[in-house]
Amino acid sequence: xxxxxxxxxxxxxxxxxxxxxxxxxxxxxxxxxxxxxxxxxxxxxxxxxxxxxxxxxxxxxxxxxxxxxxxxxxxxxxxxxxxxxxxxxxxxxxxxxxxxxxxxxxxxxxxxxxxxxxxxxxxxxxxxxxxxxxxxxxxxxxxxxxxxxxxxxxxxxxxxxxxxxxxxxxxxxxxxxxxxxxxxxxxxxxxxxxxxxxxxxxxxxxxxxxxxxxxxxxxxxxxxxxxxxxxxxxxxxxxxxxxxxxxxxxxxxxxxxxxxxxxxxxxxxxxxxxxxxxx
Amino acid sequence: xxxxxxxxxxxxxxxxxxxxxxxxxxxxxxxxxxxxxxxxxxxxxxxxxxxxxxxxxxxxxxxxxxxxxxxxxxxxxxxxxxxxxxxxxxxxxxxxxxxxxxxxxxxxxxxxxxxxxxxxxxxxxxxxxxxxxxxxxxxxxxxxxxxxxxxxxxxxxxxxxxxxxxxxxxxxxxxxxxxxxxxxxxxxxxxxxxxxxxxxxxxxxxxxxxxxxxxxxxxxxxxxxxxxxxxxxxxxxxxxxxxxxxxxxxxxxxxxxxxxxxxxxxxxxxxxxxxxxxxxxxxxxxxxxxxxxxxxxxxxxxxxxxxxxxxxxxxxxxxxxxxxxxxxxxxxxxxxxxxxxxxxxxxxxxxxxxxxxxxxxxxx
Ligand SMILES: Nc1ncnc2c1ncn2[C@@H]1O[C@H](COP(=O)(O)OP(=O)(O)O)[C@@H](O)[C@H]1O
Ligand SMILES: [Mg+2]
Numbered sequence: 080x081x082x083x084x085x086x087x088x089x090x091x092x093x094x095x096x097x098x099x100x101x102x103x104x105x106x107x108x109x110x111x112x113x114x115x116x117x118x119x120x121x122x123x124x125x126x127x128x129x130x131x132x133x134x135x136x137x138x139x140x141x142x143x144x145x146x147x148x149x150x151x152x153x154x155x156x157x158x159x160x161x162x163x164x165x166x167x168x169x170x171x172x173x174x175x176x177x178x179x180x181x182x183x184x185x186x187x188x189x190x191x192x193x194x195x196x197x198x199x200x201x202x203x204x205x206x207x208x209x210x211x212x213x214x215x216x217x218x219x220x221x222x223x224x225x226x227x228x229x230x231x232x233x234x235x236x237x238x239x240x241x242x243x244x245x246x247x248x249x250x251x252x253x254x255x256x257x258x259x260x261x262x263x264x265x266x267x268x269x270x271x272x273x274x275x276x277x278x279x280x281x282x283x284x285x286x287x288x289x290x291x292x293x294x295x296x297x298x299x300x301x302x303x304x305x306x307x308x309x310x311x312x313x314x315x316x317x318x319x320x321x322x323x324x325x326x327x328x329x330x331x332x333x334x335x336x337x338x339x340x341x342x343x344x345x346x347x348x349x350x351x352x353x354x355x356x357x358x
Numbered sequence: 359x360x361x362x363x364x365x366x367x368x369x370x371x372x373x374x375x376x377x378x379x380x381x382x383x384x385x386x387x388x389x390x391x392x393x394x395x396x397x398x399x400x401x402x403x404x405x406x407x408x409x410x411x412x413x414x415x416x417x418x419x420x421x422x423x424x425x426x427x428x429x430x431x432x433x434x435x436x437x438x439x440x441x442x443x444x445x446x447x448x449x450x451x452x453x454x455x456x457x458x459x460x461x462x463x464x465x466x467x468x469x470x471x472x473x474x475x476x477x478x479x480x481x482x483x484x485x486x487x488x489x490x491x492x493x494x495x496x497x498x499x500x501x502x503x504x505x506x507x508x509x510x511x512x513x514x515x516x517x518x519x520x521x522x523x524x525x526x527x528x529x530x531x532x533x534x535x536x537x538x539x540x541x542x543x544x545x546x547x548x549x550x551x552x553x554x555x556x557x558x559x560x561x562x563x564x565x566x567x568x569x570x571x572x573x574x575x576x577x578x579x580x581x582x583x584x585x586x587x588x589x590x591x592x593x594x595x596x597x598x599x600x601x602x603x604x605x606x607x608x609x610x611x612x613x614x615x616x617x618x619x620x621x622x623x624x625x626x627x628x629x630x631x632x633x634x635x636x637x638x639x640x641x642x643x644x645x646x647x648x649x650x651x652x653x654x655x656x657x658x659x660x661x662x663x664x665x666x667x668x669x670x671x672x673x674x675x676x677x678x679x680x681x682x683x684x685x686x687x688x689x690x691x692x693x694x695x696x697x698x699x700x701x702x703x704x705x706x707x708x709x710x711x712x713x714x715x716x717x718x719x720x721x722x
Contacts (some may be wrong), residue, residue: 251450251452253448253450253452254452254454256414256417256419256439256446256448256452257446257448257452257454257513258454258465258469259418259419259438259439259440260417260418260419260439260440260442260444260445260446260514261440261465261466261469261513261514261517262440262441262443262466262469262470262517263440263465263466263469264440264469267469271454271465272454275456276455276456
């Protein structure tokens with residue numbers, strides 16, 4: 080009787096989830112199995128067209144690589160930042176957390192356009208490097224993958240830092256002291272104690288950054304331009320420029336499946352190597 | 359098993375005029391302790407008096423504002439914690455949660471560059487020393503509190519430290535286990551001849567485990583001596599009140615002559631005592647006397663004062679009386695039960711024959 084009552088309490092939420100997430104997804108799957116853009120002839124035509132084209136695989140690979148590169152860059156920069164945060168005094172920690180969260184309060188569009196100012200031909204980076212005499216010709220940063228990874232790293236950084244910091248600051252500070260008293264160097268303590276124990280936060284951060292950067296349509300198109308083609312741009316072109324909804328649905332589902340695959344692989348690897356998860 | 363771990367040469371530990379400040383507050387204030395080789399010293403004091411901070415300075419986690427720490431005469435202040443070779447057991451044990459018991463114990467050995475079979479052998483030896491031979495592959499969270507503590511102890515001992523520091527090691531254990539662990543730690547410490555500092559806020563624990571006790575209050579060491587000296591001859595009012603129970607009675611010094619003082623108690627009696635230094639005639643004093651050093655009597659006298667008897671509670675082999683003196687002081691008197699005659703007229707209180715009351719200056 081009680082079980083039934085509790086189950087019933089969850090019903091409204093379940094219905095909401097079903098109507099908001101499940102129904103559109105099913106419609107997407109349905110639409111992808113039509114051959115024509117009028118959605119009148121059912122068939123596998125669009126899937127065959129997409130999967131038969133080598134270009135599709137290049138776009139999928141580029142998108143996944145973009146995500147992985149961004150994940151790597153956020154780890155390389157974010158992990159030391161998290162360690163600095165951990166060592167900071169409580170006052171400094173408050174300032175740091177504000178700086179970390181601030182980008183989330185700004186619209187992605189604003190942040191992306193800020194990067195155009197920074198990376199452009201006559202942008203901050205090029206002006207500075209030229210004035211310092213390090214380069215004579217402006218570097219091409221906009222509409223390159225490098226520029227895109229740089230901006231995505233900054234844009235997605237909070238998604239790496241927040242879970243990382245939240246897990247790290249829950250670690251018992253005595254563990255570091257214990258390691259050190261037992262004779263371990265700082266590096267040994269880092270790799271044998273802190274990294275394994277912060278693994279849950281690191282994995283969560285990687286998943287968020289990966290999922291977010293592979294689907295960051297605005298940043299990808301504004302900074303990457305039309306020369307760099309990723310799955311989200313393809314979806315936008317097919318659905319809102321060419322109005323080929325079935326094909327757009329095929330690309331969307333491909334993006335979804337690819338992201339889910341990498342995300343599951345990441346979290347599986349994280350659990351294997353980390354070994355320890357709170358609980 | 360006693361022979362399984364050989365004793366290494368015990369070290370002296372000297373703490374000299376050590377102070378630690380956090381911002382404007384002083385957590386440790388000019389502490390000096392000279393600890394003999396193989397000695398167990400208890401740091402005893404109320405919560406927040408700076409015991410852990412002192413331990414953390416010795417281990418190298420906190421830098422002192424002033425003062426020095428010496429092991430065998432050589433200062434260690436310039437050494438980072440990982441080069442001090444000091445074993446520490448934390449209050450919460452701080453076992454590495456992602457490592458098995460064996461990996462925890464092996465951690466310090468691996469950090470020292472030991473490999474394979476040698477590590478294995480030492481881990482086995484020290485786990486057997488703490489009677490956890492069969493628990494190698496467990497994770498810390500699969501152990502009870504007492505077992506976790508033993509792992510922490512084995513981990514600290516495995517590196518063969520020169521000094522052992524224990525921060526409230528028994529606080530989280532239940533009573534029976536606590537006694538077992540106290541005995542075990544004492545036994546191991548003896549076998550290894552390890553100079554040991556034990557932090558505690560439990561006076562019984564300090565009394566039973568330590569060779570000497572340093573009583574701390576507000577960052578200062580108030581008294582450093584053997585348990586007997588601390589109990590029988592507390593040097594300050596704080597030590598007096600913190601160790602054991604005591605009765606405090608108001609009085610004034612009535613006369614002083616060649617080393618002896620006569621104290622007039624407000625309860626209405628005069629007591630002859632050894633004169634404390636620095637107190638003149640008429641100085642207000644507090645006389646402190648342990649409950650077992652008071653006795654009830656039916657005869658009035660110059661050194662007996664009138665009381666109003668209260669409850670009498672038999673506790674074990676003793677009878678604990680409550681009484682109220684005429685100046686309003688509540689007294690606690692403990693007598694052996696057999697000595698008590700069923701005599702309702704015992705309305706006077708006096709010092710027992712072997713009483714050693716202490717005098718402290720009183721601010722009025
Ligand atoms: N990291 C710290 N920052 C600021 N104050 C501290 C810190 N650690 C301890 N203190 C203060 O120093 C004093 C002594 O603390 P502690 O050594 O932990 O006492 P105990 O172990 O005797 O309970 C306390 O008043 C405590 O608030
Ligand atoms: Mg403490």
